[in-house]
Amino acid sequence: MHTVWKGSIQFGLVHIPIKLHTAVENKDIKLRQLHKKCHTPISYQKTCSHCEETVEKDDIIKAYEYAKDQFVVLEEEELKQLKKDNEDKAVQILDFVQLAEIDPIYFDRSYFLAPGEGGAKAYALLQKALSDSDKIGVAKIIIRSKEHLAIVRTYKQALMMETIYFPDEVRNVQDVPSLPEEPNVDEKELKTALLLVDQLTTEFDADKYTDEYRKDLLELIENKKNGEETVTTSPKTDEPAANNTDLMSALEASLERTKPKRKKAAAKKKRGSTAKKNA
Template sequence: MARALWKGAITFGLVHIPVELYPAEERKEFKFSMLDKRDFSPVGYKRYSKKSGKEVDWNNVVKGYEYEKDQYVVLSDEDFRRANVKASQTIDIEAFVAAGEIPPQYFDTPYYLVPTERGQKVYALLRETLRSTGRVAVAQVVIRTAQHLAVVVPVGKILMLNTLRYADELRPTKDFALPEEGLKGAHVTSKEVDLAKRLIDDMTEHWKADEFKDTYHQDLMRRIEEKIKKGETTQITEPDTEETKAPRSAQVIDLAVLLKQSLDRGGPRRKAADPRRSPKPEATGKTALRVVASARGSAKAPAKRKRA
């Protein structure tokens, strides 16, 4: 079992629920070593003093805040904790809102909240009350050295804490060139909308998270295993010339034609789908929607991350 990232309590009103915080995310990424291409020896990194040029051991590294040019205030772990003892030891619930009311762009990182032995009953009370009322709890919490806005959500038997982005952390959409809202402003016809709705209905199914796989990870692992079998363990090779082609540039063409062709073509959307899975509701076929056509030539592009 993973080590607790944080220990403290959920608080609202006079209610106090002792809990431990654990990461819910388990990243499955490749860990690559940096090599010197001349002799394939590992490349390392050192912490060094910019003043003397000498290497600095981790035991001698501290955190400093530069308040003026070359002038620092040194902060210890105790300083971070004592800056606001209550904030660093509690998940302070400030409000309850309807589940689903928080827009998806605010969600950041998921964590598990696990009750201590003496917090089991009141933990269950909060979990079941949130579930029965259809609410989630909005809270503030300090994790490591930063305060986070967060939401506490019941998921099965566990309470999850998902950190949220503050409103001023999101880039305003006015910075981007976007089509006007509404059909007229975007110059979309009712026929195109009807065909798009039919295609969306045709591809609609129940959400099953385990049906979506990181196929790029699997493909890259196969590529690595092939190179090991061939003894290509110390060679630097040029990338394959046969790669997925992508249009160099594209122009929008008749959407109605493309949508109609997509509906007529049908076919499975995910080639590696489990044949045992239950059929999607009111669906006859699945296909991908493509609404661009090549205007001139094509260029090499990296393989896209696909859903399997």
């Protein structure tokens, strides 16, 4: 597993050498853009609209646009010095809190933390302390010249770090258009909706959720590689239309669709329990 960062975890006077490893991978299928005429990959060049010429890497500088077409130019040496002044190679834990206190909207990326050389004992101690206290650490870390807010938590036998957004990076929900000021919910519809939620409630099992689009796209690509121009996908079950004029009908239809599955699953579970008792 590739190491993306090396440093330490600091809380109080304790320093734990660690290595950072990306915990997840994006499995999106990347498609190239080709010239329709000759199927040659399209390349992208940086150009200046004023000079109407291609710009090389050495001729590009960085700037901040503080108003329309108004810039403050930042020299590379200034940025390097700023990075150097703030480049503390440490995950500095500031506070310990309950995970449930942080809304999921703040979460960004996940990383596994591995103990560095000589850090196994202190690493295990922090992992055990977080696990037994049911707490997480709120920390700061600088990765690739950007300061991140983060949490340190346990994941099975490991420590994990999740970068999270700063509060000013999360947009105000009041800016969302067309939100109802006060919920106007019919009592009968609410009871039916709660019954539907109850019938669909189960234990979370991540393995049962799959990316159907990626699967179908890979199948299409494979078939085209083998000379087949078409694929047949599984027919989709018609869903009841849920709209404001017939919401109750949609809820009731949904309940009817979930009943057989739940009864069948319950019966299967009961048969399994009976079989174990008789064995």
